[in-house]
Amino acid sequence: MKTLKDLNIDNKKVIIRCDLNVPIEDNKILDNTRIIKSLKTINYALERASKVIIMSHLGRIKTPEDKAKNSLKIVASELSKELNKDVYFCTWEEDINKAIEDNKIVLLENTRFFDLDNKKESNCDLELSKYFASFGDVFINDAFGTAHRENASNVGISKFLDSCNGFLIEEEVNNLKKLDNPERPFTVIMGGKKVSDKIKLIDSLITKVDYLLIGGAMVYTFLKAEGKEIGKSFLEEDYIEYCKKLLNDYKDKIFLIDDNYVELDECISINDMTSDSVGFDIGIESVNKFNKIINKSKTIFFNGSLGYVEGGYTYGTKNILEALNKDKKTVVIGGGDTVSACNELLKDNNFVISTGGGASLEYLQGNKLPGIFEE
Ligand code: 3PG
Ligand code: MG
Numbered sequence: 001m002k003t004l005k006d007l008n009i010d011n012k013k014v015i016i017r018c019d020l021n022v023p024i025e026d027n028k029i030l031d032n033t034r035i036i037k038s039l040k041t042i043n044y045a046l047e048r049a050s051k052v053i054i055m056s057h058l059g060r061i062k063t064p065e066d067k068a069k070n071s072l073k074i075v076a077s078e079l080s081k082e083l084n085k086d087v088y089f090c091t092w093e094e095d096i097n098k099a100i101e102d103n104k105i106v107l108l109e110n111t112r113f114f115d116l117d118n119k120k121e122s123n124c125d126l127e128l129s130k131y132f133a134s135f136g137d138v139f140i141n142d143a144f145g146t147a148h149r150e151n152a153s154n155v156g157i158s159k160f161l162d163s164c165n166g167f168l169i170e171e172e173v174n175n176l177k178k179l180d181n182p183e184r185p186f187t188v189i190m191g192g193k194k195v196s197d198k199i200k201l202i203d204s205l206i207t208k209v210d211y212l213l214i215g216g217a218m219v220y221t222f223l224k225a226e227g228k229e230i231g232k233s234f235l236e237e238d239y240i241e242y243c244k245k246l247l248n249d250y251k252d253k254i255f256l257i258d259d260n261y262v263e264l265d266e267c268i269s270i271n272d273m274t275s276d277s278v279g280f281d282i283g284i285e286s287v288n289k290f291n292k293i294i295n296k297s298k299t300i301f302f303n304g305s306l307g308y309v310e311g312g313y314t315y316g317t318k319n320i321l322e323a324l325n326k327d328k329k330t331v332v333i334g335g336g337d338t339v340s341a342c343n344e345l346l347k348d349n350n351f352v353i354s355t356g357g358g359a360s361l362e363y364l365q366g367n368k369l370p371g372i373f374e375e
Contacts, residue, residue: 001165001375002163002373002375003165003166003170004041004044004165004167006164006375007140007164009140011050012050012136012138013137013138014045014137014139014140015053015132015136015138015140016041016054016055016166017056017139017146017154018034018042018056019056019057019144019146019355019356020038020058020079021057021145022058022075035078035082037168037355038079038142038168040166040167041140041142041167041168042083042105046083046104051100051103051104052104052105053100053136054079054105054106054108055107055108056143056153057110057111057112057153058110058112059110059112060115061110061112061113061116062115063116064116067110067116071109071110072107072108072110076089079107083105085105086105088102088103088105088107089106090107096108111132111151111153114128120152121152122149124155125152125156126152126156129153129159132153132157133157136161137161137162138163139161140165140166141154141164141165141169141371141373142167144168144169144172144355144359144371145356145357145358145359146371147370148362148367148370148371154370155371165373168355169371172354172355172356175332175352175354176332176364178299182208182299182330183298183299184210184299185210185293185296185297185298185299186210186300186301187209187210187212187293187299187301188205188213188302189294190202190215190218190303191214191215191218191219191303191304191305191306191338192303192304192305192338193218193234193304195221195236195239195242196238196239199242200365204366206250210253211255214254214257215282215290215306215316216305216306216307217233219256219279220234220235220279221236221239222246222247222254224240225243228271230277230279231273231277232276232277233279255293257283259282259283259285260279260281261281261282261283261316262279263280264312264313268283280307281307281313281314282315282316283316287315287316290320294320294323294324295323295326297329299329299330299332300324300332302331302332302338303334303335304335305338309341309344317341317345318346321346324349324351325346325350325351331349331352333351333353334354334364336357336358338357339353339354
């Protein structure tokens with residue numbers, strides 16, 4: 001990876017692409033983690049560069065009406081507060097070069113506003129990339145959460161300027177690398193709704209893991225493959241054969257649930273499921289069984305909720321998170337929804353939490369991320 005030690009930014013106009021795509025509701029930032037995580041590179045640049053120009057996307061822009069609620073203006077105020085310095089917020093209609101001349105730090109408006117013009121940002125349009133590049137002398141991509149996307153503002157622009165990755169991307173990649181060569185036993189806990197969404201991830205991890213613990217709605221397709229009655233629980237018929245083969249090939253590694261919650265206050269054995277039962281969360285015995293494996297593991301990757309958390313079925317996910325937090329082990333939490341569940345259910349934790357849901361999963365599936373620049 002090309003990092004900041006490979007790029008001279010002294011007295012230059014430095015463009016930094018951050019991922020400041022933070023959750024916003026009623027004009028309030030709900031979680032500023034991505035802003036905080038971006039500060040290290042910005043501060044480094046502020047000490048050396050003549051100008052710092054920051055870019056980011058926010059949300060998705062499909063119609064002109066999407067612009068109002070996806071302006072980076074309130075992010076500029078938050079960033080200014082965290083940096084304890086003035087941050088000039090600049091719209092695309094203003095004289096941008098003058099704004100850069102007059103200010104040390106400029107945050108440009110949402111890059112995805114250009115998606116209204118033939119998806120130019122998201123499709124990595126070359127002219128737009130060149131336009132973005134015209135504002136600076138060098139480019140730092142530090143937007144890990146967007147590293148799996150090839151957009152004009154994170155990848156296209158690097159074709160026109162000397163470029164490297166920032167500290168956040170470097171740190172994120174180093175964290176994920178811990179899973180390439182893990183301290184053992186290495187356990188993956190996987191939940192979420194669909195087996196079909198996870199096949200690439202399972203296939204790339206199964207040979208590396210010592211244990212794979214499966215919960216969430218996806219476990220019912222595995223249970224069905226084992227010949228169990230799953231009632232009206234969520235099932236993907238087309239994936240039963242895949243699950244059968246996996247269970248057969250890796251029978252010593254894969255652990256499924258023994259009981260489940262069919263109501264918020266009713267936990268029953270899988271053997272007692274009837275043709276009408278619907279499973280919503282892993283049960284008490286299953287949590288105990290998973291905990292035994294967790295306790296002897298040294299490295300754990302957790303992806304996907306173990307129950308229907310939005311519906312109040314938090315028992316399994318919460319208890320497993322608590323077990324993971326108990327003693328010293330490397331715990332990596334991956335995937336946007338898992339990170340939100342974790343922040344909601346166990347905010348005070350020692351986990352390695354990625355700022356990039358999709359990006360971290362793509363990386364773990366062995367895919368090359370276009371936003372990570374090779375040397
Ligand atoms: C994210 O939050 O997943 C990243 O910021 C990328 O956003 P996107 O999924 O809208 O491309
Ligand atoms: Mg996303």
